[in-house]
Amino acid sequence: MTAPLSSPGTAGSHPPTPARRAGGRQGGGFRLIIVLLPLLFLSVFFAAPFLVVAAISLGDPMLARPPYTPLFGPDGFQGDLENYAFLLTDSLYLSAYLNAVKIAAVATLLALLIGYPMAYVIATSPEPRRAVLLMLVVLPFWTSFLLRVYALIGLMNTNGLINSVLSTLGVIDAPLVMRQTVFAVYVGTVYTYLPFMILPLYAALVRRDESLAEAAADLGAGAWTVFFTVTLPLSLPGVVAGSMLVFIPVIGEYVIPALLGGPDSLMIGQVLWNAFFSARDWPLAASVAVVMLGVVVLPLLFLRRVVEAR
Amino acid sequence: MTDPGAKAADPNLPLGAGDVGETRPFVRLDRVVKRFGGFVAVNGVTLDIARGELFCLLGGSGCGKSTLLRMLAGFEHPDSGRIEIDGQTMAGVPAYARPTNMMFQSYALFPHMSVARNVGYGLVREGVARAEIGQRVEEMLRLVRLETFGDRRPHQLSGGQRQRVALARALIKRPKLLLLDEPLGALDAKLREETQFELRALQARRGVTFIVVTHDQVEAMTLASRIGVMEAGEIRQIGAPRAVYEQPQSRFVAGFLGSVNLFEGTVDVAAPDLMRIRTPGGGFVVPPASGLSARQPVALAVRPEKMRIAAGAAQADNALQAVVEERAYLGDRTMFKLRLNDGTVLKVLSAAAEAGVLAVEPEAAVDGGGAAADGGGLTA
Numbered sequence: 001m002t003a004p005l006s007s008p009g010t011a012g013s014h015p016p017t018p019a020r021r022a023g024g025r026q027g028g029g030f031r032l033i034i035v036l037l038p039l040l041f042l043s044v045f046f047a048a049p050f051l052v053v054a055a056i057s058l059g060d061p062m063l064a065r066p067p068y069t070p071l072f073g074p075d076g077f078q079g080d081l082e083n084y085a086f087l088l089t090d091s092l093y094l095s096a097y098l099n100a101v102k103i104a105a106v107a108t109l110l111a112l113l114i115g116y117p118m119a120y121v122i123a124t125s126p127e128p129r130r131a132v133l134l135m136l137v138v139l140p141f142w143t144s145f146l147l148r149v150y151a152l153i154g155l156m157n158t159n160g161l162i163n164s165v166l167s168t169l170g171v172i173d174a175p176l177v178m179r180q181t182v183f184a185v186y187v188g189t190v191y192t193y194l195p196f197m198i199l200p201l202y203a204a205l206v207r208r209d210e211s212l213a214e215a216a217a218d219l220g221a222g223a224w225t226v227f228f229t230v231t232l233p234l235s236l237p238g239v240v241a242g243s244m245l246v247f248i249p250v251i252g253e254y255v256i257p258a259l260l261g262g263p264d265s266l267m268i269g270q271v272l273w274n275a276f277f278s279a280r281d282w283p284l285a286a287s288v289a290v291v292m293l294g295v296v297v298l299p300l301l302f303l304r305r306v307v308e309a310r
Numbered sequence: 311m312t313d314p315g316a317k318a319a320d321p322n323l324p325l326g327a328g329d330v331g332e333t334r335p336f337v338r339l340d341r342v343v344k345r346f347g348g349f350v351a352v353n354g355v356t357l358d359i360a361r362g363e364l365f366c367l368l369g370g371s372g373c374g375k376s377t378l379l380r381m382l383a384g385f386e387h388p389d390s391g392r393i394e395i396d397g398q399t400m401a402g403v404p405a406y407a408r409p410t411n412m413m414f415q416s417y418a419l420f421p422h423m424s425v426a427r428n429v430g431y432g433l434v435r436e437g438v439a440r441a442e443i444g445q446r447v448e449e450m451l452r453l454v455r456l457e458t459f460g461d462r463r464p465h466q467l468s469g470g471q472r473q474r475v476a477l478a479r480a481l482i483k484r485p486k487l488l489l490l491d492e493p494l495g496a497l498d499a500k501l502r503e504e505t506q507f508e509l510r511a512l513q514a515r516r517g518v519t520f521i522v523v524t525h526d527q528v529e530a531m532t533l534a535s536r537i538g539v540m541e542a543g544e545i546r547q548i549g550a551p552r553a554v555y556e557q558p559q560s561r562f563v564a565g566f567l568g569s570v571n572l573f574e575g576t577v578d579v580a581a582p583d584l585m586r587i588r589t590p591g592g593g594f595v596v597p598p599a600s601g602l603s604a605r606q607p608v609a610l611a612v613r614p615e616k617m618r619i620a621a622g623a624a625q626a627d628n629a630l631q632a633v634v635e636e637r638a639y640l641g642d643r644t645m646f647k648l649r650l651n652d653g654t655v656l657k658v659l660s661a662a663a664e665a666g667v668l669a670v671e672p673e674a675a676v677d678g679g680g681a682a683a684d685g686g687g688l689t690a
């Protein structure tokens with residue numbers, strides 16, 4: 001069946017066009033400013049404080065002001081990695097790290113599973129309804145985060161709204177224990193961070209090309225196959241962006257586990273807080289913070305790999 | 311797909327448009343209507359297409375061509391009317407289960423898949439064995455001359471190459487009916503022309519029924535075994551390219567396919583063997599047209615290439631006195647713009663080889679003569 005179509009473009013005569021070659025040169029000064037300003041901001045408000053924290057983490061606590069030994073004493077450099085060695089050997093810190101990563105990962109997955117259908121429905125809604133739904137997603141931001149977490153306490157307390165409604169209806173005999181459990185921490189994190197998952201997913205899904213889904217259907221794909229082979233893969237950048245926006249802040253979360261969690265949901269943010277304000281061991285707290293940054297950055301680099309590989 | 315097209319159309323069996331022994335049309339549209347809100351995009355289209363035909367839907371932008379095609383593919387559903395393909399009604403049959411494949415106006419190639427995976431997508435959905443998929447994809451890529459491009463992503467291809475990937479992807483499932491929406495729109499003129507002939511050859515070789523949508527009349531003339539001219543959601547005329555071009559049934563069709571000179575006038579004599587038409591510029595004798603009687607107002611359409619310029623006074627029938635206003639050299643032909651005494655502007659296309667014509671200077675008095683056989687009376 002195959003007399004070849006005589007080649008119009010003669011195969012091979014078109015090298016892959018270098019994407020966005022042109023249009024970079026003009027306005028070089030302006031570009032420089034655009035790049036330099038955030039760089040300046042980041043160095044002043046992130047890099048410099050981080051270096052200070054890293055320096056403190058190499059010292060020892062001291063009853064003085066500030067409450068740690070300086071990096072350079074009378075005998076020269078006197079920093080060491082004692083605090084890091086301690087973190088790695090102390091089971092409290094290790095388990096708090098692992099717990100934070102686990103809770104952040106599970107919360108991210110839950111937010112993804114809940115947020116994806118929501119984002120999809122919003123992105124496929126006709127215009128006036130779409131704006132309303134988006135508005136509803138960002139509506140919680142209009143009240144303080146702390147207030148909303150307190151509201152969750154009111155809902156999940158032993159004598160809170162959920163328990164009193166359920167016992168009035170006769171569904172339960174004894175009140176459900178929801179507060180001070182990992183469950184409450186998941187409810188709190190997913191509820192709080194869901195918009196950060198939905199918005200990038202929405203942005204990715206609203207740009208989808210409907211004709212691609214039609215082409216897939218035309219070639220014999222049912223609705224689910226279209227979703228898994230076309231819609232989902234093409235929205236992966238949104239999935240990655242949303243996951244990072246949830247995972248990273250949840251790892252360092254302090255308020256939610258402190259207010260809603262119990263002993264089995266101890267997260268590294270709480271440990272850091274305790275080291276800093278209760279034990280007043282600034283160098284140890286600083287090393288906890290430095291390691292936490294590593295814990296956050298590593299998955300970030302990994303995700304970037306995943307995105308770039310596509 | 312529940313019923314792979316492979317059974318009906320063996321790719322090795324050529325099946326031309328003519329040699330079909332069946333009388334039942336392969337595609338049948340019956341008073342199909344599609345509305346978007348209050349807007350009627352397709353307005354009662356009735357159309358029969360035979361197996362193995364290469365049918366062109368021709369019409370201006372927004373006249374409902376794509377909508378009609380999308381209803382055949384199953385992406386839109388008619389508000390009323392029936393669509394049948396190969397004797398089966400398409401009501402309630404989803405896109406993925408239809409014996410059609412479509413080549414999209416934008417190509418709609420999957421950007422996250424390689425060329426080979428794009429082309430093989432339909433076979434994977436069908437559950438074809440891996441080895442066979444590889445082999446058929448390779449075969450298909452060879453057919454469209456992209457055998458070395460299987461690993462590329464669509465964004466690494468030129469417009470013409472993408473178009474051929476889209477064609478390969480639509481052809482690989484051996485559909486009974488191939489729908490092409492402005493398939494050559496993104497190509498430059500030379501590539502377009504070559505591809506038009508290739509599409510024709512491919513269609514004749516494979517015996518697939520093609521429905522091609524285009525707004526380009528030259529493309530429609532080159533490709534089609536029959537043309538359906540659309541306007542405002544309705545089909546104005548259906549016929550072979552030659553018939554539609556030479557016997558347009560309305561001003562719209564006459565004007566849409568190529569350029570035309572329109573003479574408004576009245577029927578003077580409507581005899582069985584000829585018709586005499588009087589226009590302000592002069593008298594015409596043309597073959598009789600049904601439905602026209604004496605004293606009826608009529609428009610006479612004459613193609614520019616059917617007119618001849620000659621020096622001297624115009625006395626005979628089918629001759630007009632005119633002044634050359636402008637002249638455009640088109641290489642193989644020359645286009646003259648003439649003005650009649652009453653101010654009407656005419657276009658006349660002459661083969662450049664006619665030495666006499668080329669010698670004519672602007673402002674010289676000449677005749678414009680329409681050969682009697684080439685005019686056509688229009689009532690619409």
Ligand SMILES: Nc1ncnc2c1ncn2[C@@H]1O[C@H](COP(=O)(O)OP(=O)(O)O)[C@@H](O)[C@H]1O
Nearest residue numbers: 346349351369370371372373374375376377378
């Ligand atoms: N999904 C839609 N919603 C509303 N109007 C539409 C839709 N699709 C097409 N139309 C309208 O229907 C008319 C015909 O469109 P289309 O079939 O795409 O025309 P074309 O002949 O250019 O392919 C156009 O006026 C277009 O605006």
Ligand SMILES: [Mg+2]
Nearest residue numbers: 375376415491
């Ligand atoms: Mg169109």
